[in-house]
Amino acid sequence: MLQTFLLQSTTDLHRFIDTYRQRSQGIRVDPEFLKHTTVRVFQDSDQPGEWTAGYFVNARPPHRYFDVLPAAIKAQMLEDSQIREEDVAEIGAIWMDVKALGRLGRWQVYLFMLADAYATNQPFIVGGTVHAQIRDFQMQVVKHPLFEGEVELAGQVQRIWEYYANREEMWFDFLNFTVPEMRRHVSRDTISLRPAPYRQSA
Numbered sequence: 413m414l415q416t417f418l419l420q421s422t423t424d425l426h427r428f429i430d431t432y433r434q435r436s437q438g439i440r441v442d443p444e445f446l447k448h449t450t451v452r453v454f455q456d457s458d459q460p461g462e463w464t465a466g467y468f469v470n471a472r473p474p475h476r477y478f479d480v481l482p483a484a485i486k487a488q489m490l491e492d493s494q495i496r497e498e499d500v501a502e503i504g505a506i507w508m509d510v511k512a513l514g515r516l517g518r519w520q521v522y523l524f525m526l527a528d529a530y531a532t533n534q535p536f537i538v539g540g541t542v543h544a545q546i547r548d549f550q551m552q553v554v555k556h557p558l559f560e561g562e563v564e565l566a567g568q569v570q571r572i573w574e575y576y577a578n579r580e581e582m583w584f585d586f587l588n589f590t591v592p593e594m595r596r597h598v599s600r601d602t603i604s605l606r607p608a609p610y611r612q613s614a
Contacts (some may be wrong), residue, residue, distance in 0.1 A: 414457070415460075416451075417452070418452055419452070419453060425451060429453055432505045432507050445476070446468060450470075450471075450528050452469075465506075465516065465521045467504065467507070469503055470501065472498075473495065474592065476502065476505075477574050478500075478522055480565065481552055494544070500536045506525070526586055535579050536578065536579065537578075540558075540572055540575065541573055542570045550575070553586045555596055556576050557575055557578050558573070559573070
């Protein structure tokens with residue numbers, strides 16, 4: 413069964429940073445930045461200590477997705493979208509062991525992502541990626557384009573896509589996407605969903 417908990421200790425946060433850096437081709441996250449965010453990881457109950465997924469939710473400036481953009485482009489982007497930076501929660505540093513999680517595990521991780529972002533009470537939820545396939549998947553829910561272009565990440569120029577959802581609409585879009593998927597891929601006779609346990613790290 414999939415378990416989840418929040419990270420608070422310096423040791424755990426550095427492990428999260430190292431894990432994400434290895435899985436993202438060298439993209440780094442500042443440990444001081446993470447101290448002001450919600451950082452969540454997941455593990456299988458049969459393999460405690462072996463993390464299978466993680467992410468952070470940041471509900472206050474500075475936002476990592478915005479800081480990679482030139483100031484003028486960022487200002488114009490927010491103005492065009494009628495978004496104030498103070499009204500944004502971003503979901504970032506997402507990594508998953510897709511094979512270990514399976515399809516249901518991935519849905520659970522995305523469910524917690526949205527729940528953590530929703531709990532910030534910010535009206536806009538922002539996500540992004542450098543992978544077109546992940547973009548297409550995530551934009552089934554976080555569906556409004558925000559930025560597409562080349563930026564410098566981990567010492568190299570990469571194309572990035574950023575997008576956002578309105579807080580009021582994202583649950584409808586999540587269910588609208590996942591329920592048909594579950595009907596196609598999950599047998600009621602072979603699987604049951606249980607709430608994932610929750611704890612905070614020491």
